[in-house]
Amino acid sequence: MSVVATSMSFENTDKVEVLVSIEDAVAQQMALHVEKRRLWFPNDLMPADAELDAAHDGELARIREAARGLPDTARVAIALNLLTEEGLPHFHRLIASHLSNSGPWRDWNNLWTAEEDRHGCALRDYVRDARLFDMGALEKLQYRYIEAGFNPEWEEDPYRLLAYTSLQEKATQFSHANTGRLCAPIEAMGQRVLAHLAGDESRHYQFYRAVFGAVLAQDPNRALVSLLKVALNFAMPGHAIGGYDDMSEVVRRAGIFCARQYQEIVEELLAYWKIGSLTGLSTIGQQAQEKLMKIPARLARMADFQDAKSTVRDFGFDFIYGRSVRI
Template sequence: MSGLALSARFGTPDQIETLVSIETVVAEQMDLHVQKRRLWFPNDLMPADANLDAAADAELARVRDAARGLPDTVRVAVALNLLTEEGLPHFHRLIAVHLGNSAPWSSWNNLWTAEEDRHGCALRDYVRDARLFDMGELEKLQYRYIEAGFNPDWEQDPYRLLAYTSLQEKATQISHANTGRLCATVEPMAQKVLAHLAGDESRHYQFYRAVFGAILERDPNRALQSLLKVTLNFAMPGHAIAGYDEMSEVVRRARIFCARQYQEIVEELLDFWKIGLMSNLSAAGREAQDKLMKVPSRLARMADFQDAKSAARDFQFGFIYGRAVRL
């Protein structure tokens, strides 16, 4: 590999060598992903064609009417899910700078971005057609989120990007699926849209955890240290959004996504990667392994604490016209 290629992306020379050594794994996982996915489009869900008939108009009217019954807690969750999806430019850039601009990484980044781009479109089409929000207020939040940037402190470590995406895809899957479940009895189209998103996130999660698993096999000590840092400091991408803390607190109290679910994600991944069984590690690798294995019980204590202390309080958001949400 030329010096220019080495300097074109983040990572130490050893890390880049590891990333180059797993390129066949990445290509295989991409093929697997394409075989498993069923490509869908936002227009399949909320059609907006010029030649729509009266039945389609009637369905749209039904959705809009039923969506009036969606509780404000669910609206807040939908808003947060939409804003998170609309942060896609940040992630396309982060993947490109951490993993480089050549195949198969760039091919994955482009394929993944094309799939993710449908998420923001589909959810935005839904909230617009169903009239869920004060759209101008929501658009201002989205604008500020994109303008503010998203720069997680990964210290140019490509392993942390892949550890983060493994955790984050699963977290997003759970957020979409749980939000959808709360919509189902009131307005089923909302669940249908969110279920399409959740299905994609599940397949993205399987890709990232397989790729990070390949890194764990080849460079276990460094990979464990990167994984530990990301696991301890995990924050969803929207944390740069104004009002994000209040929105995520609503989502937590509504049990859509909270420390308990994060604990389950971490447990599932530690188990999948067989972190507890890894041997022949360096002292630093063993230390990271020990600390990682203690993360689930720490998160369980945090979840117990959060469950015990939450007295009801009011939340207010401009995108639902300042109405008070009491939880």
């Protein structure tokens, strides 16, 4: 049985007890995940074995030459994706502290972390071998991000963590997949690496979506309130990265990830969890339900507003040697 943190509020302690009650479902979802996945490793994509021959060196030279043609919008997106993936230590800590460090939750956290750890490794191997960045500048950003931490205001609420990961895994899938599409016509290996990452994010999304669904079935009123708090204030984990606002604005303007994609994610989850048709709710639950169902329209208005007010501007980033990105 999971250990409940004694520092939690009584309400959150009750929520952890709900998590204990669905541990069998967590174990089942984890088994399903393992059954569906195809385990891969960074060296499968960008091999660096000691006995590689001259043909491999020629392939690296080809990748490097083709990558020269990648637009800086794609480079900014790749940098943001990589920095976000390198924030993995923060998320392992958050999952362990908000859920449990024993039983199926611990097993999932360890498995998820092992799979996610390959993402930063694979993407870093690619950007290093393709020579995409001023790596010293990028490494300083990464160091400062890890040093600054990622401490969302979830008030030790485990439901909020599960709601957030459901949204965030899908958002990251969008970001990797759409960045890969920018790369594909110019340098195919970048798209291949990002497709592997996006595939993992899709499967992780399916796990968290199913588990939060189990929470909704057990404790719908409080789950809806937690979901509402997260959905209204969602921010990608990299928002603590220096220069994040400018990087995310380039990504938005390039159509890689913006309010419209987030709207699509919210709509998909509201439909999957059948939020609009839940019955027997308390007054607080009904209020949260009504507000949740209005979020997609709000996001559509936000996207329209952002598009209408956007004018072409220049962005500069040290990791691409201060070049101007005009978009």
